[in-house]
Amino acid sequence: MTPEQVLKKYWGYDSFRPCQREIIADVLAGRDVLGLMPTGGGKSITFQVPAMILPGLTIVVTPLVSLMKDQVDNLMAHGIRAAYISAALRRSQVRLAYDRCAMGKARILYVSPERLCVESFMAEARTWNISLIVVDEAHCISQWGYDFRPSYLRIRQLRDIAGPDVPVLAVTASATPAVAADIRAQLAFRPGNTTHTLSFDRSNLSYIVRRDKSKSDKALNVLQNTSGSAIVYVRSRARTQELAEKLAFNGISATFYHAGLGAELRAKRQQDWKDGRVRVMVATNAFGMGIDKPDVRTVIHVDVPPSLEEYYQEAGRAGRDGLPAFAVLVVSPADKGVIKRRLSEEFPPIDFIRNVYEKVGAFLGVAVGSGYENVYEFDTEKFCHTFKLQPAMTRGALALLSRAGYFEYCEEGTSRSRVVIDATRNELYTLRLNPNEDAVLTCLLRDCPGILTDFVYVREEDIVADTGLSADTVYQTLLALQRQRILRYVPRKAIPYIFYTTSREATRYIELPRAVYQDRRANAEKRMLSVIDFAFSDDRCRSAILLEYFGEKDVEDCGRCDVCRSRRPKMPLPDDLDRRITDFVAAHPGVHVTDLAVRLGLRREAVIPCVRALAEEGVIAISGMRLTCPRS
Secondary structure (H helix, E strand, O other): OOHHHHHHHHHOOOOOOOOHHHHHHHHHOOOOEEEEOOOOOOHHHHHHHHHOOOOOEEEEEOOOHHHHHHHHHHHHHOOOOEEEEOOOOOHHHHHHHHHHHHOOOOOEEEEOHHHHHOHHHHHHHOOOOEEEEEEOOHHHHOOOOOOOOHHHHHHHHHHHHHOOOOOEEEEEOOOOHHHHHHHHHHOOOOOOOEEEEOOOOOOOEEEEEEEOOOHHHHHHHHHHOOOOEEEEEOOOHHHHHHHHHHHHHOOOOEEEEOOOOOHHHHHHHHHHHHOOOOOEEEEOOOOOOOOOOOOEEEEEEOOOOOOHHHHHHHHOOOOOOOOOEEEEEEEOOOHHHHHHHHHHHHOOOHHHHHHHHHHHHHHHOOOOOOOOOOEEEOOHHHHHHHHOOOHHHHHHHHHHHHHOOOOEEEOOOEEOEEEEEOOOHHHHHHOOOOHHHHHHHHHHHHHOOOOOOOOEEEOHHHHHHHHOOOHHHHHHHHHHHHHOOOEEEEOOEEOOEEEOOOOOOOHHHOOOOOOOOHHHHHHHHHHHHHHHHHHHOOOOOHHHHHHHHOOOOOOOOOOOOHHHHHHOOOOOOOOOHHHHHHHHHHHOOOEEHHHHHHHHOOOHHHHHHHHHHHHHOOOOEEEOOEEEOOOO
């Protein structure tokens, strides 16, 4: 079939969006391709359509682990055979996915970049007929990007396994010219490769900067004067809860999200927000890539992000449905100093980094010359408290030591649940248990060899699958068995860890390559200055600043941002504005005053006095900035 026929058959569309068809044509011609497309530009179609035309397997390497199942379920619903492999799967499920790929029963396989570090996966890949390798969120492979992930570098080895004629398609929504060049280099693009760029301009998105000493008050004000679903980004876990509680106290439905919450709680809160049961999600950047909710009307940054790439990604989660939306950045006079201080925290002095490396070994009890390929739980807060180290600088040092290859520091790791049976064999025969307790205990005794003598790792998901109980019931049952002193249960928790990729070195030999420290520090300083320019410039269009940063030329002012709006001459109001407002509210009861202004093509500030006058006359009614018309 032609790409158009595939698109129509599986997705029901008659034509491609801009840039999609060109990327697909080059992939089918066997070329390596880099696709730079903004959030909501339709990146998935550019590899899903070729996957249905090429004869073999398409492997999609993506960091969006939490969305793999949803993506596969969506493809299966369209009649496309797909699979995924993640740490959430049981061993038998992974084996089934491997077999489906080997027998040609899967057209698309989603894997995380970390999976490429598992030798058994790479061995299985040698048996597959691979037709295409896709690198999603490809900026993560660049040393000069804002979200570098070392495991992405293993993609080149996957390419060697697939063979020299298998093309690579790399797609991302945020890459400067330097990052784009590095992506092509890291993926060993062959001669004749192509790059397709869809403008990063979001014509429905208005970039707004607001200045206020009280940032939380300004965020509250913005949410009170806008409608629809919203995300508020902050850079501290504690602040997510504080701000969410403040919003709720002021009558705005809100919850909070950060990586320190349990996986089940994070999933529930994200689903509540996606389904509209909660209006506002206050989050750290852990609420990140792959947030696929099209009707987000407002994204607010209470704290200034460290780079324009990160800001563009996060702000771009607003208005994916193409309707008007706002990206609001709240700044205060102190923010310039905060931004500059981050640079010294991200790149502390070399002596400080060496000191951290030495103290990590002492803290974990790893002697010089040992530790190779061992994993250690690492309580970062306790470590900093023990040695009286500044936390932000310490995290910067740990990240740089990871980049230099001395160890891998993962701040968002999750320890596995553990269980040991405390009851003796004779006691187990005399227990009086309810049906749920009996089902869970029987499952543990059957599936966990050694559980009677020592702690063993368990997965609550496996118990759910084996017993048919809900996840919450399994959790509560395990706690109940622990209260009866039948077993000890240590639930999984989010905890950082350190994996020594090489034996511990003597401190005097610790050196950071120029590419890891000096070059990256210079690049980070450029990003810092770009953020300051965007946040504090009052004479340049904010959209133009962003587009020029991403390498676009001859950029015109957007006419939508706060700078462009401030330049607009004050337009005389229509003589029949009262009637137009009344008629619109009568036809759209409950409309928000901001949406009313947008639909009438007027500034909100110009509409509000007229709305208030009509309310005083009893012609319309106002409730929480939503309007109704009593006469209707």
